Amino acid sequence: MAVLFIAVPVALVLAAGSLAACVWCIRGGQYEDLETPAIRMLFDDPRPKSPPT
Amino acid sequence: MRADSGETFEEFDDPVFEQLHVRPLGERTRRVELAIEGLHCRACVWLLEQLPRLEPSVLESRLSLHRSSLTVIWDRTAAPLSRIARTLDRLGYRPHPREASADDEAERLENRRRLTDIAVAAAVSGNLMLIAIALYAGWWQGMDAYVTHYFRWISAGLGAVALAWPGRTFFRQAWLGVRMRVPNMDLPIAVGLGLGTIVGLINAIRGAGEIYFDSLGMLVFLLLVGRWIQYRQTRSAARHIRQLYEITPRRARRLSDDGSVRWVPVAALAVGDRIRVLAAETVPADGIVRAGTSTTDRSLLTGEATPVATAIGDEVLGGMNNLEGPLDIEVTAIGDQSRLGKLIDLIEDAALRRTPIVQQADALGGWFVVGIVVATAATALGWYLAGSPAYLDHAIALAIVACPCALGLATPLAIAVAIGRAARQGLLVKGGDTLERLARPGILWLDKTGTLTEGRARVVSWVGDRSTIDAVATLERGSAHPIARAIVAYAEAHRGSAASDAASCEAHQAETGGISGRFAGSAYRVGNRAFVAPADSLDERWRRWTERTARHGATPILVARDGKVVAGIALGDAIRSDADAVLRRLERRGWRLGILSGDHPQVVAHVASRLGIPAERALGGLSPEAKVERVARIDPAAPDAVRVMVGDGMNDGAALAAADVGVSMHAGAEISLETADVHLGREGLAPLLDLLVGSGATVRTIRIGLSVSLAYNLVAVALAASGLINPLVAAALMPASSLTVLLLAVSGGAFRRRPTETCPIALRASRTEDSTFVPFAPAGASSGG
Numbered sequence: 001m002a003v004l005f006i007a008v009p010v011a012l013v014l015a016a017g018s019l020a021a022c023v024w025c026i027r028g029g030q031y032e033d034l035e036t037p038a039i040r041m042l043f044d045d046p047r048p049k050s051p052p053t
Numbered sequence: 054m055r056a057d058s059g060e061t062f063e064e065f066d067d068p069v070f071e072q073l074h075v076r077p078l079g080e081r082t083r084r085v086e087l088a089i090e091g092l093h094c095r096a097c098v099w100l101l102e103q104l105p106r107l108e109p110s111v112l113e114s115r116l117s118l119h120r121s122s123l124t125v126i127w128d129r130t131a132a133p134l135s136r137i138a139r140t141l142d143r144l145g146y147r148p149h150p151r152e153a154s155a156d157d158e159a160e161r162l163e164n165r166r167r168l169t170d171i172a173v174a175a176a177v178s179g180n181l182m183l184i185a186i187a188l189y190a191g192w193w194q195g196m197d198a199y200v201t202h203y204f205r206w207i208s209a210g211l212g213a214v215a216l217a218w219p220g221r222t223f224f225r226q227a228w229l230g231v232r233m234r235v236p237n238m239d240l241p242i243a244v245g246l247g248l249g250t251i252v253g254l255i256n257a258i259r260g261a262g263e264i265y266f267d268s269l270g271m272l273v274f275l276l277l278v279g280r281w282i283q284y285r286q287t288r289s290a291a292r293h294i295r296q297l298y299e300i301t302p303r304r305a306r307r308l309s310d311d312g313s314v315r316w317v318p319v320a321a322l323a324v325g326d327r328i329r330v331l332a333a334e335t336v337p338a339d340g341i342v343r344a345g346t347s348t349t350d351r352s353l354l355t356g357e358a359t360p361v362a363t364a365i366g367d368e369v370l371g372g373m374n375n376l377e378g379p380l381d382i383e384v385t386a387i388g389d390q391s392r393l394g395k396l397i398d399l400i401e402d403a404a405l406r407r408t409p410i411v412q413q414a415d416a417l418g419g420w421f422v423v424g425i426v427v428a429t430a431a432t433a434l435g436w437y438l439a440g441s442p443a444y445l446d447h448a449i450a451l452a453i454v455a456c457p458c459a460l461g462l463a464t465p466l467a468i469a470v471a472i473g474r475a476a477r478q479g480l481l482v483k484g485g486d487t488l489e490r491l492a493r494p495g496i497l498w499l500d501k502t503g504t505l506t507e508g509r510a511r512v513v514s515w516v517g518d519r520s521t522i523d524a525v526a527t528l529e530r531g532s533a534h535p536i537a538r539a540i541v542a543y544a545e546a547h548r549g550s551a552a553s554d555a556a557s558c559e560a561h562q563a564e565t566g567g568i569s570g571r572f573a574g575s576a577y578r579v580g581n582r583a584f585v586a587p588a589d590s591l592d593e594r595w596r597r598w599t600e601r602t603a604r605h606g607a608t609p610i611l612v613a614r615d616g617k618v619v620a621g622i623a624l625g626d627a628i629r630s631d632a633d634a635v636l637r638r639l640e641r642r643g644w645r646l647g648i649l650s651g652d653h654p655q656v657v658a659h660v661a662s663r664l665g666i667p668a669e670r671a672l673g674g675l676s677p678e679a680k681v682e683r684v685a686r687i688d689p690a691a692p693d694a695v696r697v698m699v700g701d702g703m704n705d706g707a708a709l710a711a712a713d714v715g716v717s718m719h720a721g722a723e724i725s726l727e728t729a730d731v732h733l734g735r736e737g738l739a740p741l742l743d744l745l746v747g748s749g750a751t752v753r754t755i756r757i758g759l760s761v762s763l764a765y766n767l768v769a770v771a772l773a774a775s776g777l778i779n780p781l782v783a784a785a786l787m788p789a790s791s792l793t794v795l796l797l798a799v800s801g802g803a804f805r806r807r808p809t810e811t812c813p814i815a816l817r818a819s820r821t822e823d824s825t826f827v828p829f830a831p832a833g834a835s836s837g838g
Contacts, residue, residue: 001200008207012180019176026168032161033119039098 061316062138064304065150069321074150075134082112084126085134087148088299089141092121100144108132108140121296122151149299150318160288167284170219171277177215178270184208185267205264209257212266216250220273242276275791279465286472290481294732297723305337306330308381326384336373336382339391342366344381350374350535352502353702353722354392356651356675358626359608360510360535372703372722376535393724396677396703400728403681403711428767463758466798471751474804479734480744487730488803489755490714491748494643495695498684498708501650501660501673503701504718505738506626510535512543513607513627516598517620521612522547524572525579525622532568536610539624567610578613585611586618595621606656628663635738636664639745645694648672649680651704680708699741701725716741747804754801758794765790 025031064070075085089101097116101123104114110132115124123146127137141148184204191201227243249265256262303319308327319337322328327343330336336349348360354372363369369382370392388394468489472482482488502508515522526544529537567580578585582599591599595611595618602609607625611618636646647670650657657673660666672683684698698705698712701721709715710728717729719736726732733740769790 001197004200004203008203012207015176015180019172022172022176023169026165026172029161029165031168032164033117035118036098036116039095039118040102043099043102 060139060142060147062135062142062148064316064318064321065134065138067317067321070134070150070318073318073320074152078126081128081130082126083129083134084124086122086124086151087138087141088151088296089116089121089123090147090149091145092116092118097146101141101146104137104140107144108137111137120292123148150303151299164284164288167277167281170222171274171281174215174219174270174274174277177211177219178267178274181208181211181215181267181270184211202260205257205260208264208266209254212250212253212264212269215266215270215273216246219277220246220269223273223276242272246272282469283465283472286469286476287483290472290476291483293476293481294483294726294729297726297732303337322384322387324384324387328382328384330375330380330382332375332377332379334375336369336371336375336380338371338382338384339369339386339393340382340384341368342380343383345379347375347377347380348534350376352508352626354704356500356502356702356704358502358506358508358606358652358656393703396706396724399677399681399707400710400724403685403707463762463794463798464755466795467751467754467758467801467803470798470801471747471754471803475744475747478740478743478804480740480747480804481732481734482730482744483732484714484730487714488748488751490695491697491745492752493695494645494745495691495697495713496645496647496688497639498647498649498696498698498712500698500700500702500705500718501648501652501657502626503721504699505632505648505660505664506628508626508701508720510539510608510624511627512539512622513625514623515543515620516623517612517618518614519620521577521614521620524575524577524614525612525620527572528568528570528577528579536608536624537568540610540622575614576616580610582609582611585613591618604655605659606653628660629738631737631739633664635742636666638742642745642749644745646670649675649683649698649700649705649708651675651677651680651702677704677707680705681711684708685711716744743804750801750803750805754798754803757801758797761797762790762794765793 071083075083078084098118101116102114104125105111108127110129111125111127113124113126116122117124123141125137127134138148184207188196188201188204188208190196191204223239223243223246226239230240246269249269252262253264253266253269256264304316305319305322306314306329307317307322308314308329314329322338328337328340332347342363342365344365346362346364349363349369350360351357351370351373353374354370360376363375363380368385369380372393386392386394389398468486471488475482499505522544526541529540532538566584567578569576569578569580571577582591586595591611598621599609599611602621602623605623605625607623610622610624612620612622640646646666648657648661648666650673652673654673657671658668661668661671675683680698684696687696688694695713697714697716698708699716699718700709701718703722703724705717706722706724706728709717709725709730714731715725715729716731716733717725719733719740721732731744733744
């Protein structure tokens, strides 16, 4: 079972990584307005001035 | 979508406005956050974010539905902010300045801090659970001793992280409570966490016995989640209330020396400025009338129900309503020196005085904790006397399993669910423990004007010749005076439509004290006694009627046809149609009722006797200070009784803050919105009953949740301790307890039913009122306002 001495720390580092990502999102204000962005993504982008060829 | 209001929004360009609400970004670009009225549809997001295409000076516009606000970044050299405001107004979204208060930023940071704590607690307790499963599996199948130790030490390390980072808040709060000598809920939690950690560490070091870190981590996580849910609900209610007063304009028409008029923010006013207030507008600042005559409604400020005639030289205060004609006012006090500023000081004092009471109210959770501590001690003692070496393990196991879900989730979840449902019924509850405090009946102080009564003039009786209704209504139709409006409304309700149009009305003109004109060939005069029957021309019965009506606090209006008085109209501030029914039901639930009013004591006594409120608790003529003093006074006969204040005016603001729970009425003054713990978003007193009934139901739900959870855990502990189930089964059963509590909270009965129906009662009440309108039995039904 010696593999656990490597596998568990690796798992913990992965967990810490995802936690850091989550905290990053929170600090960036991603969780503050949960309504508007969900609607905003439904609208089309403004049409480009000249039609793409 | 509403039509454009025709406003110029020129106050948005004032330097003071810019200083208060606008933040500079670059040399030319500025950012402003505007509160937007009328956001309802999803398409609003699209439309408002297209603003740069409609108004080229706008560089970016971002809407937040969550805050009902629009952040605009624009080039100030290309267009003034007022032009952008007019564009928004034309689209149907009226913009208002949003106070960029420190609270906003503090709330944002607080929310982030809580979410971060929850994220850490979730990650740590999730991993602790995985390790616990490995340990249980090892216990089941056999595991090398060194692997077991390894896992136990990792568990201890993760547990330390959970306690030192997200768990620190409990230790800090508990310590604060101890230092202030008001122990709170965090104290037993901190003791439990601390004890569990110490014993867990000792067991980890000596390599035997239970380590509790998985339970401790989960406890921290669940407690934080529960508290965050409750925090979010109360913040959302507070935000709704804030929106209500953000959309009330805070601006004034300033007259410059050359006579031109310009809108400016109220904050830009200075002592000595001349301002103009038109009819139906609110006076923005304290001052002295320099031109114009009118009537002012002071009910929100002083509780007086009867409008007061206002002429040149009279003092007016910010918050009064100008009813009739335009007034030019010289500003005499602003900011802290104004009456409103002094009321705000008073409110701050009152709010400070209340703090200790808030924290004592947590008795329910306190008893639960005492129960656990006693049970733990008894278990330890029992096992010790029985000679078991594991007596400490058993006791701590009990403390831990009994604690988590019940304390962490039952209370905040039930409260969060109740607050959410209450909001859907229009009851906005700001404080988390408000519902708990309202659950037990205490003393309920009610303001009179605007709370027990409707707070506006209404025809309470029409005596004499009722066939004059059409004529009078037609004559009064053209007037904006509150008395005229009340008469027209009465006529419409009692004659189907106040039939006649202006065609059958030959002439009419409004004069001081009344209105005169011709209708269907007869000459009519409608107005006060001096206007209709000058000198002593009034005959005896009408003179008596006039005096009696005035004595009851109502305003008598006489109707003369061809020079002879034929009818009398009593106008008063009528008692709300649902008041009697609601008060009787509150009394049956054990509440003691009282009135605190700024209006004349005689009028208050009259309303109290009509509503069956004992005379010794019907107090009139009170200043805001006296209201605070009376609300804060503790009844020696019932020192624990919760003191609730219900009011709507500025003069109630401080009393609302001083009470254990302050409830502000629908359409109340802004300041009462700010200080109250609950805002009733629906008209009438019935919502108050819903609130009190719902609070009782919420606390019942909490109790059931706590008892079920406790019983569940006790059974689990008893079975585990007596060896009937093994730890693996117990661990699998653990989440079931949380789930039960969750289901109980969601299925609780609080604020479930439709709002109390008052219609049938109201209809019956108004019908009986009508049938008692016999001539010369005046205004028995009136109230003085």
